[in-house]
Amino acid sequence: MSVLTRDEAQTRARLLDVHHYAIDLDLTRGDDTFDSRTAIRFTVRGDTDSTDTFVEVKPAELRAVTLDGQPLDPAALDENRLALKNLAPGEHELRVDAAMRYSRTGEGMHRFTDPADGETYVYTQLFLDDVQRVYAAFDQPDLKAVFDLTVTAPESWTVLANGVTEDTGEGRWKAATTPLISTYLVAVAAGPWHSVRTEHRGLPFGIHCRHSLAPYLDADTDELFEVTRACFDRYHEKFDEPYPFDSYDQAFVPEFNAGAMENPGLVTFRDDFVFRSAVTDTQRQTRAMVIAHEMAHMWFGDLVTLRWWDDIWLNESFAEYMGYQTTAEATRFTDTWTDFGVTRKAWGYDADQRPSTHPVAPENVRDTASALLNFDGISYAKGASALRQLVAWLGEKDFLAGINTHFERHKFANASLADFIDSLAAATDRDVHAWAESWLRTTGVDTLVPSVTGDNGSRALTVRRTGERPHRIAVGLYDQSPGDEGRLTPRGRLDLDIPQTEPRPIGKLPALVVLNDGDLSYAKIRFDADSFRAVRESLSGLPDPLTRAVVWNALRDAVRDGELPAATYLDIARTHLPHETDLALVDGVLAFAAGQVADRYVTPERRPAALSTLAELCRDLIRRTEDGDHPGLRLIAVRHRIATAAHPDTIAAWLADGIVPGGPELDPELRWRILTRLAVLGAVDEDAIAAELAIDPSATGQEGAARCRAALPDAEAKARAWEAMFASDDLSNYLFTATAQGFWQPEQSDLVREYVPRYYPEAVALAARRGPAIADAAGRWAFPAHAVDADTLRLGQECLADADPIPALRRKLADQLDDLARALRVREANTD
Numbered sequence: 160m161s162v163l164t165r166d167e168a169q170t171r172a173r174l175l176d177v178h179h180y181a182i183d184l185d186l187t188r189g190d191d192t193f194d195s196r197t198a199i200r201f202t203v204r205g206d207t208d209s210t211d212t213f214v215e216v217k218p219a220e221l222r223a224v225t226l227d228g229q230p231l232d233p234a235a236l237d238e239n240r241l242a243l244k245n246l247a248p249g250e251h252e253l254r255v256d257a258a259m260r261y262s263r264t265g266e267g268m269h270r271f272t273d274p275a276d277g278e279t280y281v282y283t284q285l286f287l288d289d290v291q292r293v294y295a296a297f298d299q300p301d302l303k304a305v306f307d308l309t310v311t312a313p314e315s316w317t318v319l320a321n322g323v324t325e326d327t328g329e330g331r332w333k334a335a336t337t338p339l340i341s342t343y344l345v346a347v348a349a350g351p352w353h354s355v356r357t358e359h360r361g362l363p364f365g366i367h368c369r370h371s372l373a374p375y376l377d378a379d380t381d382e383l384f385e386v387t388r389a390c391f392d393r394y395h396e397k398f399d400e401p402y403p404f405d406s407y408d409q410a411f412v413p414e415f416n417a418g419a420m421e422n423p424g425l426v427t428f429r430d431d432f433v434f435r436s437a438v439t440d441t442q443r444q445t446r447a448m449v450i451a452h453e454m455a456h457m458w459f460g461d462l463v464t465l466r467w468w469d470d471i472w473l474n475e476s477f478a479e480y481m482g483y484q485t486t487a488e489a490t491r492f493t494d495t496w497t498d499f500g501v502t503r504k505a506w507g508y509d510a511d512q513r514p515s516t517h518p519v520a521p522e523n524v525r526d527t528a529s530a531l532l533n534f535d536g537i538s539y540a541k542g543a544s545a546l547r548q549l550v551a552w553l554g555e556k557d558f559l560a561g562i563n564t565h566f567e568r569h570k571f572a573n574a575s576l577a578d579f580i581d582s583l584a585a586a587t588d589r590d591v592h593a594w595a596e597s598w599l600r601t602t603g604v605d606t607l608v609p610s611v612t613g614d615n616g617s618r619a620l621t622v623r624r625t626g627e628r629p630h631r632i633a634v635g636l637y638d639q640s641p642g643d644e645g646r647l648t649p650r651g652r653l654d655l656d657i658p659q660t661e662p663r664p665i666g667k668l669p670a671l672v673v674l675n676d677g678d679l680s681y682a683k684i685r686f687d688a689d690s691f692r693a694v695r696e697s698l699s700g701l702p703d704p705l706t707r708a709v710v711w712n713a714l715r716d717a718v719r720d721g722e723l724p725a726a727t728y729l730d731i732a733r734t735h736l737p738h739e740t741d742l743a744l745v746d747g748v749l750a751f752a753a754g755q756v757a758d759r760y761v762t763p764e765r766r767p768a769a770l771s772t773l774a775e776l777c778r779d780l781i782r783r784t785e786d787g788d789h790p791g792l793r794l795i796a797v798r799h800r801i802a803t804a805a806h807p808d809t810i811a812a813w814l815a816d817g818i819v820p821g822g823p824e825l826d827p828e829l830r831w832r833i834l835t836r837l838a839v840l841g842a843v844d845e846d847a848i849a850a851e852l853a854i855d856p857s858a859t860g861q862e863g864a865a866r867c868r869a870a871l872p873d874a875e876a877k878a879r880a881w882e883a884m885f886a887s888d889d890l891s892n893y894l895f896t897a898t899a900q901g902f903w904q905p906e907q908s909d910l911v912r913e914y915v916p917r918y919y920p921e922a923v924a925l926a927a928r929r930g931p932a933i934a935d936a937a938g939r940w941a942f943p944a945h946a947v948d949a950d951t952l953r954l955g956q957e958c959l960a961d962a963d964p965i966p967a968l969r970r971k972l973a974d975q976l977d978d979l980a981r982a983l984r985v986r987e988a989n990t991d
Contacts, residue, residue, distance in 0.1 A: 161238045162528040163215070163288065165467055168299040171212055175297060176202040177304040180342075182294045185311040186281060186349055187330065192219050192258045193268060193281075197295045199253045199304075209245040215288075216241060216295035218257035225254045239291050255295035263891040264932040265416035267292025268347075271891075273413070275371035275857045280350030282412045282427060284420060285343045287468065288527045293345075300341040301466045301573040308334040312349045319348040319367060321424045323406050335405055337423065339571040341464050346422030348410045355380050359388050360395075362402070368411040371857065372433045376411070379434065382443070383409070383450075386490050390451045393489035394458070394481075397559055400566040403462045409450070413858060414893045416932055419449050421456030421478070428453075435859065436828035439791035441742040444492040451489075452482030463566060466573040468530030472519045472599070473579055475534070476542025479503070480550075483543070494741070499543070500678045500708035501747035505715065507540030508683065511604050513977045515970055519545055520576045520599040528966045531931060544681035545598045551679040552594070552631045553587055560586035597628050605630070605682040607657065609672045609690070611665070619662035622655065622674060626682070630657040635676030635706060636669040639697070646700040647693065652676055670697070678709050683716045699735035707744060715751055718760065719981060721988030725760045728752065729772050737779040742791045745780070749773065749799045757803075758905055759947050759982040761989070766905060773803045785821045794823060801832045807842035827855045831863030838870040839904045845871070862897035869901030872910055877902065881914060884941060885921040892932055899940035908945060915943045915951055919958035922968060931967035938971020947982045955979070 178200045185194035195218075203210060221233040226243060235242060243253070261270035261281065267289045272279045283293055290298045310318045314330045321344070322335030337345075353373035356365045366383055368376045376383075387409070395401065404424040415429035432446045459481075460474040483495045510516060517533060519542045524530045550558045561583035569578060576599065583591045605626025613619050620634065633652040640646035650669060671693040674684040686694060694710055701707050714731060717723035732752050739745050757769035780796035783789075797819055804810050814833045818824045825833070834851055837843040845868070852864045869880035880902050883890055890898065903911060922941065926934030943951060955976040958964065964972060 161240055162526040163299060164526045165469070165524065168301070168467060171297065171299065172301050174204060174210060174212055175302060176204060177297050177302045178202065180294070180296070180304050180306045180345075181309075182306065182345070183309045183311075184293075184347065186316075187311055187313060188258070190261070190270070192260050195255075195257050195259045195294050197253075197255045199255075199295070199297070200250065201253070201297070202250055203246045203248050205248055207248070209247055211242060211244045212246065212297075213240045213242050214253060214255070214295055215239050215291040215298045216255055216257060217259075217291040219260040220258040221255070222258065223254075223256040227251055241295075253295070257295065259293060262292065263414075264929060265414055265892045266930065266932050269412075269414060271413040271858075273369055273371050273858060274861055278351050278370055280348075280352075280369055280413060282348040282350075282410065282415075283346050283422075284416065284427070285345060286420060287343060287531050290342045290345070293347075296342045298342050300343065300464050300468070303339040303341050303464065303571070303573070305339060306337040306345055308345070308347065310334075310347060310349060315351050316349050317352045317354065317367075319346075319352070319365075319408055319410055319425055321346055321404065321422060323363065338403060340423055340461065344421075344423055344461060344464075346420075346425040346427065348412060348425065348427060352410070355384075357384060359384075359391060359407075363406045363408075364388075365406070365408040366411070367408065368430055368433050369413060372411070372430060372435070375433050375435050386447045386450050386486075387454070389489040390454050390485050393485050394454060397485075397562075398458055398566065399563045400458065400462065400570060402457060403570070404457065407454075409453075414891055416892060416935075419453045421453045421460050421474075423457060423461040426450075426453045435857070436826035437790075437794055437823060439742050439746070439794055440492075441498060441746065441791065444486070444495060444498060444743075447490050447492050448482045448486045448495055448498075451485045452478045455481035455485070458566060459562075462571060463569045464573050466575045467524065468527065468533070469521050469524035470574075470576050471530065471533055472538045472542045473574070473576065475538045476519065476546055479539045479543035480546040484547075494704060494743075496678060497704045497708045497741055498743040499540075500705060500712060501743045503536075503540040504544060504678070504681070505712060505747075505751075506536035507544060507681070508536075508604055508712075508716065509719075509978075510536035510974075511541055511602065513974050515973050515977075516602045518600050518602055520595070522600065532966060532970045541681060542599075548598065548631065548680045549591075549594065553583070553589060553591070557587040557589075558583070561591075594629075601627065606685065607632070607674045607682050608685045609634075609674055609687050611668065611672060611687055611689070612662070615668055616666070618665050618668050620653075620655075620665050620672065621662045622657055622659060624657050628682075630675075630680045630682060631655075632657060632675045632680050632682075633677045634663075635671075635673035636665060637671040637673065637693070637701065639670045639693075640700070643700075645697055647671055647697050647702070649702065671701075673706055673709060675709055676706055678705055683720075684709070684713045685717070685722075686713065695731060695734075698731065699738040704741035704744060707739070707741065711744060711748055718756065719985065721985050724989050725756045725769075725985065726765075726989070728756060729769055733772050733776050736776055737783060740789075740792070742795060745792060746795050746799075749777075749795070753799065753803055755982075758945060760985045762986060763905070763908070767805060770803045770805050774800060774805070777803060781819075781821075787822065790823070797823065797829065798832060801829070801836050804836050804840070807837050807840045811837060811842055827857075827859065827863075830855070831860070831867070834863070835867050835870055835901065838867040838901070839872070839906055841872045843867070843871075845876075858893070862893055865894050865897040866901035869898045870904060872904075872907050874910065877911060877914070881917075884937075885917075885925050888929055892936060895933060896936050896940050899936065902941065903943050903945050905945040911943070915946050916954055918943055919954055919972075920962065922972075923958065923962045923964045926965045926968040931965070934965055934967040935971060938968050938975060942971070942975045944975065944979070947979060947986065949983070952976060952979050952983065 181198040183196040217239040224231040310332045318332035320334035352367040354367045411430035419428040455478040459477040487495045565582035608623045610621045636650040637647040671690045777800035784793035922937045
């Protein structure tokens, strides 16, 4: 498929003014295709006699095309482009009649049949250039238009769209006319939805899921609507421009590739957010944050849309920042920034230290394929961190004033980074243009290192910076609590601008100096020798979870940089995590300790000892929570105890009894976790997996069974899983991912050794056949991450040099290989 270049988009935007789309979809044509009929009214600008352009469409069959009533030859379609030649200035109408193919990869019009009850659902995911899989379009974000949509569906179905929909009878549905929106924001979700509706501030609100999930949605309806209303009201306190669409629906849809998508008036979420099993409060907080994130997009992304994909950060960084900030302000989840620091910020730091790093606001994204690669930890986490630093430097009042100026200037239109900075500059005397150059046009992570000098009563702090960005940070000074050596008492926080002009007096020597306390900037930090000693002895005695998150992140960074031995990190975790109360911190530290330290950073010979340390840590947490007062902490400990089990006896007994002694009872999620680990350890067989699937035949159960079957330590099971992933195209996106997650296991390295060299050529062929979504999954989940050795690295480098993988896979492989090289360096640094 041809990709759209920036130059082509700019040329077409100068040429065309697109007014209106009338889209008619027929979803009753069978399991494989649907009908799509599109009429586009547009104007050709200029005074030349004639000009040429093109429209995009990717049909299973292109039946008919007319331009101003005159037929065009469907055979002239070249890949996904149909040339429109000799266009005179003035008004035109293009009509396209096509059969379009349903997707099983989460791209275009995804079709899903629920194994729990046999019901079928379809929904669109048109970002970034998958519009053309559903309807013909001038497919670029700055050719906004008004949309009218009609849909024919089975009579038992409900059709949701960007605007309020009306059932006109006999399976026909009509959606209200949209305001001006971009092509990729058009949305349809159709099926026998279970829906709960209400009104708020005069607008219809709805939440929707498939029928088999109805009891679980109903159990959380109050919370979902409470969060939605609270965020909606908070945004109306922040923004002068009112919500710009006629309704607000939130649909939880199956096999969704992302967390959610900001379609105006119809946000689609992955239906993992409809919780079938017990979850922690941190998971509920994450769901609330995603609701707030997507709602922020209604203004920043939908009302005002990027002009070209180089400014995707304008959408995602803003929504990421607002999602966390608004959730903290408007809901019961007030500690969102701790979770951000533990999970999202680490994502940004990691991405920013790879060769594939890019500026938050790259200056030249040449085409749509390149743009798709920038939806990463930089555009989300680093960008949100930069905005948080901007607010600290600028002040929230001036920041919001600039944002409101931006909405007023560009509503229902498009804007660029330059427009955004100009709007901010109108609200302040500070030089935001210089700030943008330092923060948004550069790459990499600065490192801040403290040095305390002077006599005991008159110490001074100097912060050395590796990097070029200015930082406004808080510095936390902590003293040992009298009579309690394990507790640290905050002396106070100093505001510090980096680079410093002179050392900062701090009085007597503190036990601990924490740079970037409060986590308002984006930088790696280190500790002086005295502070590191305090961290080892008293980390859990720090009173603020956000401070502890900053410290844990610093330790994580030091391990990844080969400066802190992996064994030392595990010792600190073993000492302090049993006393931790913040759920995000416990989960994040355990995930890094198991998934990176134990599985990759220590040698295979030392892995059993690392897992034993983590298992003991989890047992301590389980014992600590026997009183039932900390169910979330206990659930996290149980999950990680399962994942670190080196022997099957304990967790097999849990499965047989249906309960962990002292609780919790095993719900489907925990049962599949245990069964997967037992499969890895060779303690279950196909009969046990089939029996569990009979108990839980849901979509999640199907994924659990696929994961377990791929994890069995059996040559035939591995061959079947490999065949399903790489030789057949039958697996949906979710079933592919589940199979890949089960396949590679460090305990089975000898069994799967022959597949490591096969991975690279077969992943390249798979990605070429099945496209970006499966390419992403193949690079993310099917990569042999356990194989930390020079041969795996060499084979991957040869693949990148010679095999020409599609861009989505190339990016994933480049990142995986950089992580692999880092793991090898860490192992070398940890060698005695």
